[in-house]
Amino acid sequence: MTAPTVTPLPGPPLPGPSLSPSRAADFKTCPLLFRFRTVDRLPEQPSADQARGTLVHAVLERLFDLPAAERTPEAAAALVAPSWAALLADEPSLADIFAVTARLSADPAVAAAEADATGQAVLLDAPPADDAARLAAFLGSARTLLDGYFAVEDPRRLEPAEREALISATVDEELLIRGYIDRLDVSPAGDLRVVDYKTGGAPREAFEGRALFQLKFYALVLWRTRGVVPRVLRLVYLKDAEVCDYSPDADELERFERTLVALSQAIEKAKRDQDFRPKPSRLCGWCNHQALCPEFGGTPPPYPTVDTTPLEATAADDDRLG
Numbered sequence: 001m002t003a004p005t006v007t008p009l010p011g012p013p014l015p016g017p018s019l020s021p022s023r024a025a026d027f028k029t030c031p032l033l034f035r036f037r038t039v040d041r042l043p044e045q046p047s048a049d050q051a052r053g054t055l056v057h058a059v060l061e062r063l064f065d066l067p068a069a070e071r072t073p074e075a076a077a078a079l080v081a082p083s084w085a086a087l088l089a090d091e092p093s094l095a096d097i098f099a100v101t102a103r104l105s106a107d108p109a110v111a112a113a114e115a116d117a118t119g120q121a122v123l124l125d126a127p128p129a130d131d132a133a134r135l136a137a138f139l140g141s142a143r144t145l146l147d148g149y150f151a152v153e154d155p156r157r158l159e160p161a162e163r164e165a166l167i168s169a170t171v172d173e174e175l176l177i178r179g180y181i182d183r184l185d186v187s188p189a190g191d192l193r194v195v196d197y198k199t200g201g202a203p204r205e206a207f208e209g210r211a212l213f214q215l216k217f218y219a220l221v222l223w224r225t226r227g228v229v230p231r232v233l234r235l236v237y238l239k240d241a242e243v244c245d246y247s248p249d250a251d252e253l254e255r256f257e258r259t260l261v262a263l264s265q266a267i268e269k270a271k272r273d274q275d276f277r278p279k280p281s282r283l284c285g286w287c288n289h290q291a292l293c294p295e296f297g298g299t300p301p302p303y304p305t306v307d308t309t310p311l312e313a314t315a316a317d318d319d320r321l322g
């Protein structure tokens with residue numbers, strides 16, 4: 001007697017392609033960097049600049065929990081230390097930025113060059129081997145960025161509709177696009193303004209392009225989910241106390257949608273072929289993975305054979321763009 005044929009039960013459906021601004025920017029910057037971050041999921045040590053950016057975003061989000069009249073520069077400054085403590089409780093490895101700084105400052109000959117590449121310059125201003133001074137310098141630099149915020153906006157006159165909100169939409173029938181917006185303002189007439197805080201330096205050309213790419217991404221999601229093209233996409237550069245407003249239109253967002261679909265197809269092809277090429281640029285100076293990159297004499301790890309479901313980007317990933 002022949003054994004009955006057993007048909008395996010279908011497993012859960014594989015997720016379709018998805019994109020976030022940070023993952024899309026990774027692939028555009030360097031396909032191999034995308035692979036290291038999203039497919040191999042290699043850990044990365046945040047730089048001091050990135051940690052400070054995460055902290056300032058957290059403070060600006062919490063600031064709007066206060067009644068409008070209490071959203072003063074002093075109130076924001078008072079939120080810095082407790083917000084840092086809360087971030088450390090969630091992600092203790094953030095404290096390692098001070099250990100990295102101690103290592104850098106122990107070798108003065110290379111400290112300046114490495115500090116420039118990793119964004120530790122402010123921390124190096126503190127005396128070496130003095131953790132309290134390094135922490136004070138770090139928290140002080142976050143307060144300075146908040147001063148930049150108050151120079152361009154008055155939060156007592158704003159009532160955001162959403163903060164650090166995850167938004168998503170499906171385009172081209174199967175591509176899920178999603179990301180975290182810092183702030184969404186809605187006027188009484190229903191006009192939308194998307195606001196993104198930038199904690200880095202001035203909008204140099206390459207970075208401004210990345211920032212606008214990110215904001216158009218959010219605009220497309222809002223247009224596809226709410227049927228309204230945002231009236232304003234606002235970049236707030238805290239370091240230079242500058243605001244950059246941009247008004248997209250529907251034709252532009254339609255073209256942008258086609259760009260995202262093409263980008264997603266390129267990513268899916270690279271995954272099928274297991275072919276993610278390095279694309280060296282000046283951004284290599286900020287890359288955590290030079291030791292594994294062929295452009296720097298390294299060898300990437302074997303391509304993962306198990307669970308290559310791409311890792312979703314987090315709010316902090318999107319905050320670090322631009």
Ligand code: SF4
Pocket residue numbers: 030032033278279280281283284287288289290293294295296
């Ligand atoms: S070092 Fe440069 S080329 Fe290599 S993976 Fe990083 S960003 Fe890409």
